[in-house]
Amino acid sequence: MNNEDEFYDAVTGLDSDESCEGTSEASFKDAVVYDGAQKNNGAVPQENGIKKRRSCLPAPMFSRNDFSVWSILKKCIGLELSKITMPIVFNEPLSFLQRLTEYMEHTYLLQKACLQSDSIERMQTVAAFAVSAVASQWDRTGKPFNPLLGETYELTREDQGFRLISEQVSHHPPISAFHTESLMGDFVFHGSIYPKLKFWGKSVEAEPKGTITLELHKHKEAYTWTNPFCCVHNVILGKLWIEQYGTVEIINHSTGEKCVLNFKPCGMFGKELHRVEGYIQDKSKKKRCVIYGKWTECMWSVDPQAYEAHRKLEKKGTTDTKKQKQEEPEAVNEDADEMPEVQETVAVIPGSTLLWRISSRPPLSAEMYNFTNFAMALNELEPGMEGVLAPTDCRLRPDIRAMENGNMDEASREKERLEEKQRAARKERAKNEEEWSTRWFQLGTNPYTGSQDWLYTGGYFDRKYRNCPDIY
Structure with missing residues (x-):
């Protein structure tokens, strides 16, 4: 194995059986199953005039039960994980560039934001999109393949109204740049990602690096934010599960409005597991609405006064319960960080508006790396695609x-x-004193944050691949 194989994209595991308002894996039986190996005389299957994508892989995932990562990670406690060899059995059959594309699973939220006339409502929808972008990590315990320098990935989804191009623009440090645009010209969504990881004995912590930018052309607005921290527990022993935590600030650079989202850490009794709470304030810093929910389930918005009233009632009703828990001895497990028992689903405050709800997964998801329907189709090679894709795809x-x-x-x-x-x-x-030259992105300045960013130079969809490197 290559000792220069980065572990930066390994923060992908969590374990949760929660779902919104009683929706569970039992509902997966209603999903349409399509084996990608089945062909209709070489043509792409159609259903009601819409391209039908596969909802299972050619083969199920390989068992990881006989493998341990302790011998690999035991010398890395407290250090940044920049050069670590990992057996391929811990991978999932996607590149990190494809994994980034999963930001777009809930593209309908961006289209909804484009149609909303009120800026506060748009911010609510953008906030829901930012949360939905990390929802695909639910139960994903495999790490994507590290992209090779110069590797690319393109995806056009006419049914969802967008096209995307991404490129691995740096190897050390590993940086992945992406650019997404609406097929109708409504929005542009882009960014460059460089997660910085550390190993702490039982867990791996990822510090998010890189800015994400969303531009809504109709409203002449630009939003920027960064992803939350995340921590994967039990990378040595026990069942993998993940926390997302930290503060995410979404800034509307055109109006001065801001959304502050707090991805809460698990807490002592697991009450805060997966919870997200925050608020939107206008340019005068007046709180306009509260946003709450779970990144594994759904997000809601409510009037601040209704939220505070609900919180007071909630605190009053749980005082005795808290006292009882404080008197109970805390269970200690020195071998593994056990994930807390599954808590109740999100308690909806009266008067709340649903912003987003996670989609059900296909029936064979557990056997297919816990992929979503969207992820299941990302590596599908449809008839005729090899003659169209860049050779670096x-x-x-x-x-x-x-x-x-x-x-x-x-x-x-x-x-x-x-x-x-x-x-x-x-x-x-x-040896030849040559510098690597990126093909589709160049290093520049983000016009909204003033920070360094990798920006798309255009031209990919003209299908002129003469200068693409030979990396495979």
């Missing part, structure tokens, strides 16, 4: 393709070959 990576097909030995061999090819190319550039 993730779908053409032989190691990911082999893993998706269930051939782990071939996947390991191909991964090692690709990494060796990348090292050889880097040595050759150093």
Whole structure:
């Protein structure tokens, strides 16, 4: 294995059976199942005139029960995880560039924001989109493949009204840049991501790096934010589960309005597990609404006065319960950070408005890396696509393709070959004193934050790939 294989994208696991308002995995039986291996005389299957995408993979995931990461991570306590070899069995058959694309699973929220005339309502919807962007991590315990330098991924979803291009623009540090645009010209969504990770014995903590920018053209508005921190528990022993925590500030640079979201840490008794609470304030710093929910379930908005009244009643009714819990001895487990018992679903405050609800997953999700319907189709190679995609596209990576097909030995061999090819190319550039040149993005300044950012230079969808590097 390559000792330069980054672990930065391994913060992907959590464990939760929660769902919104009683919706559970039992409802998955209603999902449409389509085996991507089935073809209709070579044509893409259609359903009611809409392209039908697969909802399962060619092969189920490989068992990780016989593997331990302790021998790999035991020397890394308290250090940044920048160069760590991980067995391929801990991967999922997607590149991190494809994983970034899952931000767009709930694109309808952006389209809704474009149609809203009130700026506070738009901010509510944008906030719901920011929360929904991390929801796909629910129960995802595999790490994506680290993108090779120069690797790309494109996705056009006419049914959802967007197209996206991403590129791995840096190897050390690992930076992935993406650019998404509405097919109707309504919005542009872009950013560059560089997560910084540390290992703390039982858990891996990720500090988010990189700015995310959303531009709504009709309203001449620009929003920016960063992702919350996250922590994966039990990377050595026990069942993997994840917390998202920290403060996320979404700023409307056109109106001066701000949304402050607090992704709450689990807490002693697990009461705050997955909870998100926050508020929206106008440019005069007046609180206009409160937002609450769980990033694994749903998000709601309510008037601040109704929220405070509800909180007072809630505190009054739980005082005795809290006293009882304080008297009970706390269970201690030195071997694993056990995830708290599943708490009740979100208690809806009277007068609240639903902003977003997580989608059900396909029936075979548990056997398919816990992928969502959206994720299940990301690596699908449809007939005729090879002649259209850039030669650097993730779908053409032989190691990911082999893993998706269930051939782990071939996947390991191909991964090692690709990494060796990348090292050889880097040595050759150093020998010739050549600098790596990105193809579709360039380093610049974010016009709204003034910070350094990777910006799309355009031209990808013209299909002119002459200068694409040979990385596979």
